[in-house]
Amino acid sequence: MSRTSNQAGGDVVRDFLLVADLLEEPQLAQLYAYLAHEGEATVQNMMDDLELAQGTAYSYVNRLVDAGVIEVTHDEQPQRYAACEIDLTVTTAAGDREYTITPALIDAVGRRETDADIDTYIDRHGVAGLATALTYAVARERGEVTHRLMAEDLDISPLAAEIILQALRSVVHEHYDIEASGASLDELDIDDGDAVDDT
Template identity: 55%
Template sequence: MPDDTRHVNGATARDLLSVATLLEDPQLAGLYAYLYREEPVTVREVMNALDFSRETTQTLLSRLEEMGTVETLTDDEPQKYRAASIELSLSADQGDRTYTVTPALIDAVGRRTADGDIDTYIDRHGLAGLATALIYAVDREQSRVTHRLMARNLDIAPLEAEIILQALRPVVHDHFEIEVTDSGDVFESESNAP
């Protein structure tokens, strides 16, 4: 009888390694996030949008395909690519807190090289801190929290909270539909959700 547990654990390990690679490489993360937001896209569209050379684009797409985070949709030229949906929950600090890695978090990491405020925040607070800040950024756009409340809850300076909330605002608007009704109630939903 085959050992299905080993296959499932092998797939889980591969998924974890793929997500870890995305979170460690801002260029891969940025490409993944672009594909997730704009799917389906061609190599030429990636080159134009991200200002990558053809060689860089094809190399990165191949790496993402090998990782199982991107798939080719057509065999015809020009080939079109789509990002797989990622949602992976991880526990940190001896299981006291759970963080969910989503395309929005991967996108925020991908913007690290272009946005010094995100880069600085990750250097100071790590990826878990960025994940927490992203939750506050969504709540801020829904008028549920202020930068001062975030600062108090996370024991950081109010200016630091305001800076990261502003830096994450484009990520929130690229991945979440934030709506305010006439009554002032706020609703959100993650875009591109399966």
């Protein structure tokens, strides 16, 4: 399901509507992110790992299969399920902003249930705001931006920027190839002014 919104036809609208539930319901997003991370799993695996009741797990799985965002990979009992790739780019009506719906964004939305900082950020800035913050979080982990630059660009406080960047850090490292950058404290040549010259 890799599409961009500037393509003609109803497929893009259909694809967007298929993932809309994932962005609106953190529990569905969490289940999708779990399958994207695990590769494939049975309903029992989902129940155990996500602490879902049996009825809830089957209901979520059926909804996601019907939406076309997960699929059956092994038809024999117990059935196994896997996440379908999602990479959908949506452009605003004014054409001034573009948002990409990826497994990383869906994972971040799914963490809303367990991470108060992500929940608060979505309440204040919406899922589109979270998508933008995720872009900055990736850039920050690559050493390309700081929380102050993000705060200035988005007209939010530096503290709010730092909080959401920290909350999204684990999402970034699970979904993106980020090389370790920067020197450790041991590698830095720091003159702390307290050193005594023994000469």
